[in-house]
Amino acid sequence: MIPNRALFGPGPSNVSQAVLDATAQPCIGHLDPVFGAMMEDVKDMLRQVFGTTNPVTFPMSAPASLAMESALVNLLEPGDTAIIGINGVFGGRMADIVDRAGAKAVKVEFEWGTPCDADAMAEAIRANPEAKVVGFVHAETSTGTRTDPAPICRAAREAGMLTIVDTVTGLVGSEVTVDDWGADVVYSGTQKCLSVPPGLAPITFSPRAIAAIEARKTRVQSWFCDLNLVLGYWSGDGARSYHHTAPVNAIYGLHAGLKDVLDEGLAPARARHEAAHQQLAQAMDNLGLKFLVAPENRLPQLNVFTLPEGMDEAGLRAKLLNQHDVEIGAGLGPLAGKVWRIGLMGENARPERVELLTNAIRTVIG
Amino acid sequence: MIPNRALFGPGPSNVSQAVLDATAQPCIGHLDPVFGAMMEDVKDMLRQVFGTTNPVTFPMSAPASLAMESALVNLLEPGDTAIIGINGVFGGRMADIVDRAGAKAVKVEFEWGTPCDADAMAEAIRANPEAKVVGFVHAETSTGTRTDPAPICRAAREAGMLTIVDTVTGLVGSEVTVDDWGADVVYSGTQKCLSVPPGLAPITFSPRAIAAIEARKTRVQSWFCDLNLVLGYWSGDGARSYHHTAPVNAIYGLHAGLKDVLDEGLAPARARHEAAHQQLAQAMDNLGLKFLVAPENRLPQLNVFTLPEGMDEAGLRAKLLNQHDVEIGAGLGPLAGKVWRIGLMGENARPERVELLTNAIRTVIG
Structure with a gap:
């Protein structure tokens, strides 16, 4: 059919039969210790593909679009400013979400098919010292353009700002080195170069990002995305607390796909x-x-x-x-x-x- | 393993091997016409299990917790009032989300293990005529309690309010008749009585709910949940527009699970x-x-x-x-x-x- x-x-992208077969293993409980051990494996493997030691690295139970939203609504509070580099559809979507979060988006626009220029981004960072966040796309899926995250992250960090880097299409196909970039929140999808069915969004938060979330004065506007709640389930400190029901079979597939990538x-x-x-x-x-x-x-x-x-x-x-x-x-x-x-x-x-x-x-x- | x-x-719950095998079919594009036809089948079958003719009936690409959030943030604008019946964890979660949406939650609390009493809900409706939304849980997963939605929906509708009914655990195991209830937004999950892997959330919106969403003065706070955008993909009026990448293989499983339920x-x-x-x-x-x-x-x-x-x-x-x-x-x-x-x-x-x-x-x- x-x-x-x-x-x-x-x-x-096409999914190997081995990964498809992994998703078709029997469903078990999302609080089952066997599943908990697999979650820890998945987190370890995600750290390797992201190039990070960030403890808070896990697959969100939703498409990457919601990971973008999660990154922004966890870091931003109403009235905050975010500098967003826009060189395609997905940078534009970031700015849209900033606006919906009650924050101000400073848009730095580039011709589609060209990268986010590091000098122009640094200039925007200098011109908007009140900004809390700098967001941009590493691998623009709408144009096929790669932006080098390192110099932008460096300029943001020197100015005391947090960075959000979209690497939905970048992960595995391009070099992703979250810690070397000095990026704070980076997310991807499963259905691109990981060759795992769509539906999950790997995401990683630096300790700086976590500290900023813990220092918020207001609650995160989204219950589902609120990292303070999500981590009760994903943090793996023994007793996991229920947040939502994780997509167990989809995680089986991600586990298999990550293993294949790291074996290669x-x-x-x-x-x-x-x-x-x-x-x-x-x-x-x-x-x-x-x-x-x-x-x-x-x-x-x-x-x-x-x-x-x-x-x-x-x-x-x-x-x-x-x-x-x-x-x-x-x-x-x-x-x-x-x-x-x-x-x-x-x-x-x-x-x-x-x-x-x-x-x-x-x-x-x- | x-x-x-x-x-x-x-x-x-346990998933049949037939449904698991369905999820392991080859992944195809989320804009592929073959997948589009399957989406239409899924929507038709969901209408049957929900007992509704609502055109806007589809599976959200996320766990049911996000369907709850989606129902609330689409109907509520900042400053609105929602009357929430609370007789367990999930009614409490509704009230939490109302608050995060900048709206006011009037909490009507009931002893855990008892239903949301229709008279008490009607009294709250009379006492809060400015309320826009009445929300409660049909089948409380934290206590195993069934609340009859019909009288509460009737009282709300007579007062010109919209209803949100959580039937995550109710669908298929209990009678769900969205149109007979006169409910406006009703959502469920796949991992309960449908016996499909967790990760998707069937949801239905009445024409009254859609009209209210179209009449909003402010944008929906969540980009991912904004029904105006989601429907560009799910409405099926020929040319589907890209919103997010649907979880293709998970939908295969839902399709197979719905067919089994309706065959029985x-x-x-x-x-x-x-x-x-x-x-x-x-x-x-x-x-x-x-x-x-x-x-x-x-x-x-x-x-x-x-x-x-x-x-x-x-x-x-x-x-x-x-x-x-x-x-x-x-x-x-x-x-x-x-x-x-x-x-x-x-x-x-x-x-x-x-x-x-x-x-x-x-x-x-x-």
Whole structure:
């Protein structure tokens, strides 16, 4: 009944049968000691993929969009200011959430397809010394652009501000080193380069971020996201207290997927993503399709191509899906109808998969 | 690695192998037309189990706790008043969320183990004519108590107020008739009597609720929960717009679980829960254990027993789990250490399962 699609969109990516089988193990209680031990394993493995020693590192029981919201509503109180770098859809969403939290968003905007410029961000930090938070996206899923978090985090920290870094598409495909960046809250999703089904959001909070949350004068506006409550369940200090029912079977899948990634090694996994990217770049160049993003800012795992004026891109995408079982992604926002977003994430960042993809594209473009 | 537990706690309940296998089908895109068709099926089936024709009926991509939050933050604006019936943990959580939304909670409190009394709720409605929302729990998971929603919803509607009814534990095990109740927002979870893995929250909004949300003067405080945005994806009017990435494989499981429930029929499924309840009641009576709740207010799917003073209830629960692979639930809040909560939900509401449970309890009680 479910077709076997090759998922080359911006996520979800294909999930290995081993990970799917892991999710189909018998459900057990979310307070079962066996599940508690697995949660600790998951937290340990997440620390490794995030490159952090942060004790507070766990998978949120929700999509990454709610992790973004959680990061912002835990750090911000009404009246606070957040400086948000915007170079695509997801930076824009951060600013929207800041506004809904009753805080003020200072928007620092960049052309879509370019990174958040560190100098411009530093300038905004100098110009808004009252700001509490600096937020931006490491790997912009709407444009395929990589921003280097390190210099922005450094400038924020020197100014006494906390940073929120979105690496939903970045984790595993790009280098993620939370502690070296000096970032305070960093979150991702499972359905990109981890190749785990969608629905969970790994997130990590630095001790500085935790201290800021503990020093709040007002309660977090969201009960579900309130870290003070969530940690009663996830902190693992023996007696876990009930908060919500964790998505047990989804965690089984994340556990299996993390293990696969760490067995391969983070550096080899990144090299595999880079090689797949080069292979795709060559094939698309042969077809005359150009990248939106300059070479030094490209994400190997998310390749965005500008399309010739007048090309029936939606029709071609439908043909790829219906005739070849190949999914690729459309443009978002102002890039709708103008670009294709081609993900080479996790399981799909392999030579034979890229060949399957490029053969299909060659056929439909004709 | 994962033990095969018999899950007789307050949820999750055991999941059939067929539903587990459904979740392990290949992941496809959340915008794939095949997935879109499945979403429509899921919405149709949810309308049937909820007993509603509400067009806006869908599974939220998160645990039921976030559905509670979503119901409240979509209907309430800062300064609004909500009347909340509290007869256990979950009514108390509703009031907490009302407060975090900047609204005023009028708490109507009832003894734990008794229902929300319709007359007392009607009195609170008369006394607080400015209130916009009346919220309460149909099936209190912390006490095993059923409240009849119909008279409370009627009184609220006559006063021009909107109702929010929590039926996380109620759906399928008890009669749920959203339209006959005249309820406005009703939500549930998947991990109780639907016997689907935890992680999703079916929810339904009446046209009156939708009109109230559309008439808001302020934006919903949560981006993730904002129904105006969520519906762009779930409304199914052809072109779905991206909001967040739906948990595709979890939806496969819900689809399979709903189909099983409707194939059996809602009335037979309820009768099965009632029969299992009677069987358990008899066995526990023989052991001298008494129900917390009066017979007419009991939930067949969640049986709460008061324990003799001085009984090592935690030790006995651990023995049940470790020696018999049988999970039962502890008390919450003021009932911690004083009661056992025994779920007979979905797959477990069968004679042979109740026998397995009662044999194990007899053995450990000795």
